[in-house]
Amino acid sequence: MLRRLTFILAVMMCVLVMSAAFAAADTLPNDPKLNPDANACYAGGTLEGRCNGVDSNLDGVVSEDEVKFAWVGGWYLIRFQAGMISRADFPKEYLYLLPQEGPTFPQCHDSVWDGYRDYELLAPINTLLNARVRDSEDGSCTGGSGYSLTLVTAPDRRSAETLCINLGAMYVDPSFRSDGYPSLPLDTWMCED
Numbered sequence: 001m002l003r004r005l006t007f008i009l010a011v012m013m014c015v016l017v018m019s020a021a022f023a024a025a026d027t028l029p030n031d032p033k034l035n036p037d038a039n040a041c042y043a044g045g046t047l048e049g050r051c052n053g054v055d056s057n058l059d060g061v062v063s064e065d066e067v068k069f070a071w072v073g074g075w076y077l078i079r080f081q082a083g084m085i086s087r088a089d090f091p092k093e094y095l096y097l098l099p100q101e102g103p104t105f106p107q108c109h110d111s112v113w114d115g116y117r118d119y120e121l122l123a124p125i126n127t128l129l130n131a132r133v134r135d136s137e138d139g140s141c142t143g144g145s146g147y148s149l150t151l152v153t154a155p156d157r158r159s160a161e162t163l164c165i166n167l168g169a170m171y172v173d174p175s176f177r178s179d180g181y182p183s184l185p186l187d188t189w190m191c192e193d
């Protein structure tokens with residue numbers, strides 16, 4: 001009797017373990033590192049709800065191919081988001097799914113006027129001490145570590161001044177003319193420190 005009970009228990013345990021295993025396969029998280037089917041189109045993904053109704057060619061019908069195209073894009077996108085595919089390796093036809101690339105630093109800004117030195121922007125406009133002046137005048141940003149300064153954008157001098165002070169710089173230098181630097185925004189002002 002005891003032996004039979006043990007056998008029944010063993011069978012029951014076996015069934016329990018197997019169903020647990022199947023359940024695990026069904027409920028793998030939507031994480032491309034754990035789940036080969038992970039897809040940004042699934043619930044919780046950034047394309048959730050946007051993959052089954054995309055009429056890409058605007059003919060009024062969502063075809064099977066259009067749905068498939070969207071899901072393949074979702075498959076790549078979630079792997080990009082997990083750092084498993086780089087922008088360079090991302091399929092060209094799906095690049096529109098990737099976020100826009102932000103500006104990269106340092107940037108060199110060349111003046112079109114003689115005798116005006118290059119400005120090297122080290123961080124986004126409107127941050128304290130985001131730039132420095134180099135010795136070069138040819139857009140190469142070489143020579144001299146230059147002095148640090150702060151560049152801001154504002155529609156007029158008064159708002160520029162407020163912005164400079166709020167950032168911790170002192171006041172606006174009226175001698176700086178950003179229109180001589182075509183690659184800088186037109187309303188760029190320099191804060192003196």
Ligand SMILES: [Ca+2]
Nearest residue numbers: 055057059061
């Ligand atoms: Ca269509």
Ligand SMILES: [Ca+2]
Nearest residue numbers: 110111137138
């Ligand atoms: Ca120049």
